[in-house]
Amino acid sequence: QVTLKESGPALVKPTQTLTLxxxxxxxSLSTRGIRVSWIRQPPGKALQxxxxxxxxxxxxxxxxxxxxxxxxxxxxxxxxVLTMTNMDPVDTGTYYxxxxxxxxxxxxxxxxxxxxxxx
Amino acid sequence: EIVMxxxxxxxxxxxxxxATLSCRASQSINTNLAWYQQKPGQAPRLLIYGAFTRATGLxxxxxxxxxxxxxxxxxxxxxxxxFAVYYCQQFxxxxxxxxxxxxxxxx
Numbered sequence: 001q002v003t004l005k006e007s008g009p010a011l012v013k014p015t016q017t018l019t020l021x022x023x024x025x026x027x028s029l030s031t032r033g034i035r036v037s038w039i040r041q042p043p044g045k046a047l048q049x050x051x052x053x054x055x056x057x058x059x060x061x062x063x064x065x066x067x068x069x070x071x072x073x074x075x076x077x078x079x080x081v082l083t084m085t086n087m088d089p090v091d092t093g094t095y096y097x098x099x100x101x102x103x104x105x106x107x108x109x110x111x112x113x114x115x116x117x118x119x
Numbered sequence: 120e121i122v123m124x125x126x127x128x129x130x131x132x133x134x135x136x137x138a139t140l141s142c143r144a145s146q147s148i149n150t151n152l153a154w155y156q157q158k159p160g161q162a163p164r165l166l167i168y169g170a171f172t173r174a175t176g177l178x179x180x181x182x183x184x185x186x187x188x189x190x191x192x193x194x195x196x197x198x199x200x201x202f203a204v205y206y207c208q209q210f211x212x213x214x215x216x217x218x219x220x221x222x223x224x225x226x
Contacts, residue, residue: 037215047155047163047206049215062214063120096162104210105153107165107174 002026004036004097004110011116012087018115022080022097029055030075035100038071038082041112042093052100053080089117121145121209123218131226132197140192140221142207147187151211154183154192157220158203166205167192197223 008020020038027034037052051071052060061069070083080097094114098106122145132138142152150170155163165174167183170190180195194201202225207218 046219047208047217049208049217052215060213098162101168103151103153103168104215105165105168105208106155106163109162109164112162 002099002108004099004108006095006097006110006113008095008113008115010114011118013119014088014117016087018082018084018087018091020082020084020095020097020113020115022082022110024078024080024097024099024110027099028075028078029053029073029080031055033102035102036073036080037098037100037104037106038080039096039098039106039109040091040093041096042090045093050084050095051082052104087117091115092117120214121148121212121216123207123209123216125205125207125218125221127221128219129222129224131224133226134199135196136226138194138197138201138223140205140223142185142190142192142218144188144190144209144211148209148211150186151209152183152185152190153208153210155206155208156201156203157206163206194223 004024034055038050053071068085094112096112098109124143126141152170154167157163171183182193184191204220204222
C-alpha cells in the first residue's frame, strides 16, 4: 500500500524559507519510473502544481516559481524535501505531495499540511 | 502555460440526477487530461486519466469524455458521496496546470 505524508512548520514569517518533507512508504524513489510531485492549494482556491522529482533525480518546476523552489530526495529515508524561499502571505495554503505517474497524474496524495505565512 | 477553465463554478443537482461538468483547455491537449474529486478537509483523489479511463475502483457512474480542448466529466446518477469539488488537470505540457474547480452541491 502506497502512503505519503507531509510534514513541516505550520507557521512561517514573510521572507523566510519554507522546508517541507514528504515521507512515503510502499515504493522506493530509487526504482525506475517512480516520481513524486508537490502541489499546493490556497484556502478556498484551486490546486497548483509546484514541482516533481524523479527516480533518476530529474527535476521539474512550475515556471514562474522556479527561482524560489528546490526539490530533493533522500532515498535511504524514503523522503522528498521541498524548499521554497522568500515566503509571502500569498503562499499560505495546504501543501500536498503525491506519487506521480509517467503521464503526470497524481495518485495517491498525502493528507496535506497547512502552512500559514504571517508575521 | 496552458490555462484550464472549468464550468460552471457551482452545479446544483438533486441526488439521483445526472451531472455534467465541463473543462476547456486554452490549446489542444489531445486526451492528456485527468479529473480529481476533493471533499472538504481531504486531499484530492484521482478519478479519471487519459480523458476517459477510470481509476481503479471508481464506480461506473463516473465517465469522462472529450479530446482536444473540450472535456466533460459526467456523473450519471449522483449519490450523496459525490457532492464535492471536481478539478481537471492537463498533463500535455509543462507546467502542469489545473482548472479552477466545479463544486457539485445538493439542490
